[in-house]
Amino acid sequence: MAIGLEHYLVVGAVLFALGLVCCMARRTAIGILIGIELILNAANINLIAFDRFGTGRFDGQIFAVFVIILAACEAAIALAIIIGMFMNFGTIDTDVADKLEG
Amino acid sequence: MSDFFQHFGQTVAFIAITAVVIGSALAATFAKSIVHASFALFFTLLGMAGYYFLLGADFLGITQVIIYVGGILVLLLFGVLLTSRSLDQLQIRSRASYIAASAVGLAVLAMLWKAIIRGPWQHVTPVVPQQTTQSLGRLLLTDYLLAFEFSSVTLLAALIGAAYIVRRREK
Structure with missing residues (x-):
């Protein structure tokens, strides 16, 4: 049995679901960041699989390059926010940071 | 074989x-x-x-x-x-x-499983790409030049912003 497009899509779906669970269930801001990284990787593997099993014009790989660049930006900003939150609240528990709650 | x-x-x-x-x-x-x-x-x-x-x-x-x-x-x-x-x-x-x-x-x-199983995927015989680095570089500097430059500016802005957020504040 050859490995086809659907196999990679199923792996991407499983990773996306796990990332979603991680985002929803973890209390620490870093745990949420881990979930977001899982979701971005799930998107990336879909893009590259579509590229491989599509026309072979490399558009999917270009999109994956941009996703990786934005993931780097997002990690830097998120870590800065987490450290700022730690300096202000003394904790990175997301339940504590509810000052904007109406 | x-x-x-x-x-x-x-x-x-x-x-x-x-x-x-x-x-x-x-x-x-x-x-x-x-x-x-x-x-x-x-x-x-x-x-x-x-x-x-x-x-x-x-x-x-x-x-x-x-x-x-x-x-x-x-x-x-x-x-x-x-x-x-x-x-x-x-x-x-x-x-x-x-x-x-x-x-x-x-x-x-x-839900995703159902969509993947039912999806009308068209199976193209995949071409084996040879030189991905060369092709990607060519595409980045031709078709995707604007997005490429924009992403570099975004990266710069994100790094400066990150350094600004965690700076030491003088009282």
Whole structure:
């Protein structure tokens, strides 16, 4: 049995679901960041699989390059926010940071 | 005959990488301590690089190892260690919220599964790409030049902003 497009899509779906669970269930801001990284990787593997099993014009790989660049930006900003939150609240528990709650 | 062996090797490699990726992603999601979750994420990201190599995207595989494993994961561990004073009393949410989140995740997974199984995928015989680096570089500097420049400005702005957020404030 050859490995086809659907196999990679199923792996991407499983990773996306796990990332979603991680985002929803973890209390620490870093745990949420881990979930977001899982979701971005799930998107990336879909893009590259579509590229491989599509026309072979490399558009999917270009999109994956941009996703990786934005993931780097997002990690830097998120870590800065987490450290700022730690300096202000003394904790990175997301339940504590509810000052904007109406 | 060699075709058979190539298919067989690909299938074995896919199954091995899938075991690593899914197993470590499960650990990253459900591990009690955040340090263990970060280390599990390390294996997930390495396994993703393996998928990229398997899919013929060698440039992206290398990029994944350099940026994700070498950069983002190290940043994540810095974050864990710099804020570790608050981590010991902060393990995970209650069991009930994990169960609720898992239920939502399973529902999403079932939906995606249904879409993937039913999807009218057109099977094109995949062409084996040869020089991904050359083709990607050409595309980045021709068709995608604006997006490429814009992403570099975004990266610069994000790094300056990150340094500004965590600066030392004078009283």
